[in-house]
Amino acid sequence: MRYAPIPMVPGPTFVPGRVLAAMARDYGSGQIEADFLALYERVGKKLAALSGSTSDVVLMSGEGMLALWAGLKSCLRPGDGVVSVGTGVFGDGVADMALTLGCKVEKVSLPYDSTIGMGDSLQRIEDAIGRLRPVMLTAVHCETPSGTLNPLPDLAEMKQRLRVPLLYVDAVASMGGVPVEADRMGIDLLLGGSQKCLSAPPSMSIVAVSETAWDHMKRAGYQGYDSLLPFRTVQADGRCPYTPYWHGVAALEAALDLIEEEGPAAVFARHEAVAAQCRAGLRRLGIGVFPHRDAVQSPTVTAALVPEGFTWQGWRAALRQGGLIVSGSFGPMAGKVFRLGHMGVQADAALMDKALAVMAAALDAGPA
16 A cells, blocks of 8 residues: 555554654663663653553553453453443443453443433443442543543542442543543553554553552462563563563653653643544534534544445545545444544644545545
8 A cells, every 4th residue: 555645543643753763773682671671660650640640550562452451351350240331342342351251241331422421321330330349340531433532530430439449441542642630530450552642653552550450460360461460570570571572662752752842731732623623624524523412522533424425435445545544433333434533643733634635625526
């Protein structure tokens, strides 16, 4: 495929040259060099600060899905109760993952064009917690297939009031693009990935782990490549549980340095501004936005309706002709919804202007 001058997929995002340059250096062996331990600790602290967390941060070699599995498998035993809140395919998918581990799962599946707090969603979640008395409550912060951002304060309050031990939050598509405030939300397992808002390669999984979560890991006793518990003693042991990806951690630091230099508040404001620009532009073009008008739309991704008269395949091909790469969606939205990922370095006003111009030209040309 030829190079796309207008990358607008919701991850993996475009990787800046400075981040790529950090990967090109020779770092030696991550297992024996003290410099790696310092790098690992430094990056963990930067990620914690960005996410409003004082928890330990684990960096694992692998794409963000590794973090999602690691959080579940490290903390849960067969028979444990899990209440999963889903406003999209990823939220409901966490429930399916927990089921494969032998957990007792109650899935609170909400409309995919909604967000937590709409309708009777809070009562449904509270009722499920009351019935199951779960070990873990799970949610996805940003549902990229739906273009929504789930508010977390009500879940945080419910977790504390109803004494749910663990709150598991997938922040893969929000970390670095919107405030997460992990400590204030009482998040015990905050899960991230390097390839979305952080604009690094898809090589690192990120997990911020609370003291309560560490205790549950000891109880579960899970051993495997995706076990989080061995990472608690990286500094004391002077090594990682397996060969670490030094270049991936270095790339992550370079990406975080770019965010620090711009300033997190400015980064979050940039995402908000480009998201608003995107949706205003779509309205001018007569392209509908997918989520319900009362849903909280994500600053990092917009889900829009495939224009009338186009198939998804035809619309994608027309945009590619103009150099614009977007993504489709999944589950019940497949073929009906397309997505623009204005996250990380792609949250750029000039880039969005180009994307909207390509869509305007495709509409003017009409279906092939």
